[in-house]
Amino acid sequence: MSNSNIAVAIDGPAASGKSTVAKTLAKRLGLIMVNTGAMYRAVAWATIQHGVDPADSAAVINLLDRVDFTCGVENNLSTVLVDGVDLGDALRQDAVNSRVSKVAAISEVRELLVSMQRDYLELGSVVMEGRDIGSVVFPNTPFKMYIDASEEVRRKRRAAEGIIDDPTARDKEDSKRKSSPLVIAEGAVVIDSSEMDVEQVVQAALTVLRERGASEELLAKAN
Ligand SMILES: Nc1ncnc2c1ncn2[C@@H]1O[C@H](COP(=O)(O)OP(=O)(O)O)[C@@H](O)[C@H]1O
Ligand SMILES: Nc1ccn([C@@H]2O[C@H](COP(=O)(O)OP(=O)(O)O)[C@@H](O)[C@H]2O)c(=O)n1
Numbered sequence: 001m002s003n004s005n006i007a008v009a010i011d012g013p014a015a016s017g018k019s020t021v022a023k024t025l026a027k028r029l030g031l032i033m034v035n036t037g038a039m040y041r042a043v044a045w046a047t048i049q050h051g052v053d054p055a056d057s058a059a060v061i062n063l064l065d066r067v068d069f070t071c072g073v074e075n076n077l078s079t080v081l082v083d084g085v086d087l088g089d090a091l092r093q094d095a096v097n098s099r100v101s102k103v104a105a106i107s108e109v110r111e112l113l114v115s116m117q118r119d120y121l122e123l124g125s126v127v128m129e130g131r132d133i134g135s136v137v138f139p140n141t142p143f144k145m146y147i148d149a150s151e152e153v154r155r156k157r158r159a160a161e162g163i164i165d166d167p168t169a170r171d172k173e174d175s176k177r178k179s180s181p182l183v184i185a186e187g188a189v190v191i192d193s194s195e196m197d198v199e200q201v202v203q204a205a206l207t208v209l210r211e212r213g214a215s216e217e218l219l220a221k222a223n
Helices: 018-029 036-049 057-066 088-092 094-104 107-122 133-137 151-160 167-175 198-211 216-220
Strands: 007-011 032-035 069-074 077-082 126-130 144-148 189-192
Touching: 007 018, 007 133, 007 198, 018 032, 018 126, 018 198, 032 036, 032 107, 036 057, 036 069, 036 077, 036 088, 036 094, 036 107, 036 126, 057 107, 069 107, 088 094, 094 107, 094 167, 107 126, 107 133, 126 133, 133 144, 144 198, 151 167, 189 198, 198 216
Parallel strands: 007 126, 007 144, 032 077, 032 126, 144 189
Antiparallel strands: 069 077
8 A cells, every 4th residue: 555544445245234334434433434336326327317328338438538437525425426416316226226237347447446446545544345345446455344244134224225226136237247246355354244233343343453453543533
C-alpha cells in the first residue's frame, strides 16, 4: 500500500450483511465505508438510461467513454455520480438488479472500477465491501473477511427490506463470470452470520482486526 492508510476488505454473497457490517465498523473506527456494488450498479443504470444491451460488451465499453462516473465521499460514505447525478435508491431497483451481473462480467468495466476503488486509499483508511476486494482490489491487506449466511437467511433478509431481488439467483449469475468471481480470498477469515446479530458480526470483524495487528489507536475508537 502506498501510504499508512489501511484497507479492511469485506467480501461475500448478496444479502449476507456486508454493507451493514462495513457501515457500522467504519462509523465506529472513523474510516471511510466504500460500497463497490453501487459502482457496478451505476454502470448497469447507465445502460438503461442509454438503451444499451448490458450483454453487448462492446456497447457497454463504448458507454464507459461517453458517461462520466465519479466516485467521492460524503459523511464518510462512498458516493457514485453518473454524469454528476447521485442516483441514490434508484440503484437498488429491479431493472438494475437484473442487469448488474452482466456489466460486472466485462473485464474493462472491472478494470475501470477497481482502479477507482484503489484510489480511495489516497483519501484515508477504508472499509470496502464487495466481491473481489480481498482477492483483487487489495490482495495485500491483512484485514480480510468473507461474510457468509445461508441461502434461506439471505432470501429472508432481502425480502424483509421489501426489495424485489433474489440474491441467490444473482449470485448464480455472478458465479458464471470468468474475471474476478466471488471467492474466499487467500487469508480471509470466514464469518457465517446466519445465526448472528449485527453486533456479533461487528465484534467478530473487530477480532480479525485485533488478531491481524491493527493499531491500538484505531481499535480504541471502537470502545
Ligand atoms: N447479522 C444480521 N442479522 C440480521 N439481519 C442482518 C444482519 N446483517 C444484515 N442484516 C440485514 O440483512 C439485509 C441485507 O444486509 P446488507 O448489509 O444489505 O447485505 P449485503 O451488503 O451483503 O448485500 C439488511 O436489511 C440488513 O439490515
Ligand atoms: N466488488 C464487486 C461488487 C459488486 N459486484 C457486482 O455488483 C452486483 C451488486 O452488488 P451489491 O453489493 O450491490 O449487491 P448486494 O450484495 O447488496 O445484493 C453483484 O451482484 C455483482 O454482480 C461485483 O461484481 N464486484
